[in-house]
Amino acid sequence: MANPWTTRTSMEAVPHQDNDSFRSEKKEGEAEVQIVEDVGSSIYGCDRTRRTLKNRHIQLIGLGGTIGTALFVQIGSGLATGGPASLFLAFTIWCTFVLAVNNCLSEMVTWIPVSSPFVRFADRFVDPALGFCTGVNFFVFEAILIPFEVVAFNIVLHFWTDKIPVVAVICIVLLAYTLLNLFAVKHFGESEFWLALGKVVLATGVILFTFVTMVGGNPIHDVYGFRNWDPSKVPGAPFAEYIKEGSLGRFLGFLACLIQASFTIAGPDYVSMAAGEAQAPRTTMPRAFQGTFFRLAAFFILGSLCVGIVVPYNDPDLLDAISNAHPGAGSSPYVIAMIHLGIPVLPHIVNALILTAVFSAGNSYVFCASRTLFGLALEGKAPRFLTRCTASGVPIYCVGVTLAISLLSFLQVSNNSAVVLQWFINLVTASQLLNYAIISFTYIRFHRALKVQGISRDTLPHKSFWQPFCAYYAFTGTLIMAFVGGYIVFVPGHWDVPSFLFSYAMIGIIPVLFVYWKIRYRSSWQKLATMTFFERERMIIDQYEEEIKS
Known part of the structure; x- marks a missing residue:
C-alpha cells in the first residue's frame, strides 16, 4: 500500500525514495543538485533548514538538554536510596554506555549530517518501519519532557514565592519558548548558548563548593572530607540498603541509582539533532561529539561523587525534603549542605541558576522534538505540510505541534505538582533507553553495510574507536535497562498498576508501531549490499563545504 503522506508534486524535493528510484536519480550526477536548488532548498540541504549553528552553539545545546534539575535536585533521592558509593558507581558505569552511544552517533552523523539524523538512519539502514518507531518514540520523549x-520551573520558583498564579507562570514560559523557537535558528542557538552557560557555571560551582568546603573552607571550619562515606561515622555507608536487608538490599539500592542515572545522563542524541543546521558540519560535529566525553566526566561522574560528599545519605533534612517535596533548591543536597555549614546566600544563587537550567532544558526539548517531527515528515512518515519552513529555515508547523503538546503543563493547575512530574518521568524513562538501543542497532547495520560494500571507515570524516564493540555494548546495556527500569513493581508488596503501565508503556507501543507500518506499507528490511548512504544529501553537503572553504 502506498504511503499517502509521501505523495508530492513534481516541483517538490523528495527527501526519501526507494532504492531503485534513488539509483535512477543518482545517475544524473550534478543535475540532481540543480533539481534540489530549483525548489528552493539551496546548498544548505534538501530539507530547507539553514546551517547557522556554530560549534559553541552545538556544544551548549548538548548541555542544555542534559543538565537540569535531575543533576542538582532529584539526584538527592538516589543518594538517599543507594548511598554515596552506589550513586557514584552507578553514574560512572552508565556514563560508559552513553559514551558508547556517542561513538555510534558520531561516526554516522559526521559523515551524514542531516536533520533528525538517527531517526532517518533507522529508516535507511534498518527498515522504514523502525524509522517510524524511532521517530514517534523520540518525539514523544522530547515533547513530554517540555x-x-x-x-519543574514553577516548583523551583516556589522556593521564593508561591504568590504568582500557576497559569501565569506556564503562559509566560510557553510564550518564551514560542518566541525563541519561531525566529531564525541562529537566535535559538545564541539564546541556548547563554542559557546553558548558566548550567556550566552552576555545575562547576557546586563541584568547587564541594572541594573547598570539604577541606575546611567554610564558616564553621569543618574539615569533613569523606566523612559521609565512613561507616563508622554514618551507619550503613557507603552502600545503603533499599527495600531488603543485607547484600540484596545493597544491590537493590545500587540498581535504583543505576535507573536514576539512565534517566539523568544523556547528551549525544541532543548534539546530533543539530547536525542539519550546523555550520561546516564535517568540522563542527566531530568536535561537538568529542566534547561529550569531557561533559560526562566533569558534570555527571564528578557531580555524583560530590553529592555523596557534602551530605550523608541518611541526613534527616534530606529525607524530609524528599518526602515532603520541598520546592526548588530546597530539595537539593547542595543547598542542604550550605544550610548546615551556615552559608545563607548561596542557596538563593543556586536556585536562580537552577531556574535558568530548567528553562534551558525545556527550550532544548522544543528544538529537538520539532526537528524529530520534521525528520519524520521528510521521510514521509508524517503529513508533508510539516516539511514547510519559514524563510529563515524554521519548520514552523513542527514547532507549532510541539508547543501544542506542551499545553499538558496546565495539568498542574488541577493536580499536585509532584504527581504530575512523576507521570511525565514514568512515561518517558523507557523511551530514552529504547532510543539508545535503536541507535546502537542502527550503527551495527551501518558498520556491516560499509564492510559488505567495501567502504573503508578510514575514509570517513570521523572514525570512532572500539567499534563495533561499543555498538554491541550499548545495545545490550540500554535494552536490558529498559526492561529493568520498572522492576520495583515486581518486588513483593510494591505492585502498582499505574506504575507498571507508565514504566512499560513505550516498550509495548513500539513493537505495535513497527508491525503496523510493516503490514500497512509492506516496508522491506534494508539489504546490506544495496543499502544507500544518503548520497544526494552528502553531495549537497560536500558542495556546501566546498563553498565555505573557497
Missing part, C-alpha cells in the same frame, strides 16, 4: 520542565 511540560515536565515547565512544571
Whole structure:
C-alpha cells in the first residue's frame, strides 16, 4: 500500500525514495543538485533548514538538554536510596554506555549530517518501519519532557514565592519558548548558548563548593572530607540498603541509582539533532561529539561523587525534603549542605541558576522534538505540510505541534505538582533507553553495510574507536535497562498498576508501531549490499563545504 503522506508534486524535493528510484536519480550526477536548488532548498540541504549553528552553539545545546534539575535536585533521592558509593558507581558505569552511544552517533552523523539524523538512519539502514518507531518514540520523549520542565520551573520558583498564579507562570514560559523557537535558528542557538552557560557555571560551582568546603573552607571550619562515606561515622555507608536487608538490599539500592542515572545522563542524541543546521558540519560535529566525553566526566561522574560528599545519605533534612517535596533548591543536597555549614546566600544563587537550567532544558526539548517531527515528515512518515519552513529555515508547523503538546503543563493547575512530574518521568524513562538501543542497532547495520560494500571507515570524516564493540555494548546495556527500569513493581508488596503501565508503556507501543507500518506499507528490511548512504544529501553537503572553504 502506498504511503499517502509521501505523495508530492513534481516541483517538490523528495527527501526519501526507494532504492531503485534513488539509483535512477543518482545517475544524473550534478543535475540532481540543480533539481534540489530549483525548489528552493539551496546548498544548505534538501530539507530547507539553514546551517547557522556554530560549534559553541552545538556544544551548549548538548548541555542544555542534559543538565537540569535531575543533576542538582532529584539526584538527592538516589543518594538517599543507594548511598554515596552506589550513586557514584552507578553514574560512572552508565556514563560508559552513553559514551558508547556517542561513538555510534558520531561516526554516522559526521559523515551524514542531516536533520533528525538517527531517526532517518533507522529508516535507511534498518527498515522504514523502525524509522517510524524511532521517530514517534523520540518525539514523544522530547515533547513530554517540555511540560515536565515547565512544571519543574514553577516548583523551583516556589522556593521564593508561591504568590504568582500557576497559569501565569506556564503562559509566560510557553510564550518564551514560542518566541525563541519561531525566529531564525541562529537566535535559538545564541539564546541556548547563554542559557546553558548558566548550567556550566552552576555545575562547576557546586563541584568547587564541594572541594573547598570539604577541606575546611567554610564558616564553621569543618574539615569533613569523606566523612559521609565512613561507616563508622554514618551507619550503613557507603552502600545503603533499599527495600531488603543485607547484600540484596545493597544491590537493590545500587540498581535504583543505576535507573536514576539512565534517566539523568544523556547528551549525544541532543548534539546530533543539530547536525542539519550546523555550520561546516564535517568540522563542527566531530568536535561537538568529542566534547561529550569531557561533559560526562566533569558534570555527571564528578557531580555524583560530590553529592555523596557534602551530605550523608541518611541526613534527616534530606529525607524530609524528599518526602515532603520541598520546592526548588530546597530539595537539593547542595543547598542542604550550605544550610548546615551556615552559608545563607548561596542557596538563593543556586536556585536562580537552577531556574535558568530548567528553562534551558525545556527550550532544548522544543528544538529537538520539532526537528524529530520534521525528520519524520521528510521521510514521509508524517503529513508533508510539516516539511514547510519559514524563510529563515524554521519548520514552523513542527514547532507549532510541539508547543501544542506542551499545553499538558496546565495539568498542574488541577493536580499536585509532584504527581504530575512523576507521570511525565514514568512515561518517558523507557523511551530514552529504547532510543539508545535503536541507535546502537542502527550503527551495527551501518558498520556491516560499509564492510559488505567495501567502504573503508578510514575514509570517513570521523572514525570512532572500539567499534563495533561499543555498538554491541550499548545495545545490550540500554535494552536490558529498559526492561529493568520498572522492576520495583515486581518486588513483593510494591505492585502498582499505574506504575507498571507508565514504566512499560513505550516498550509495548513500539513493537505495535513497527508491525503496523510493516503490514500497512509492506516496508522491506534494508539489504546490506544495496543499502544507500544518503548520497544526494552528502553531495549537497560536500558542495556546501566546498563553498565555505573557497
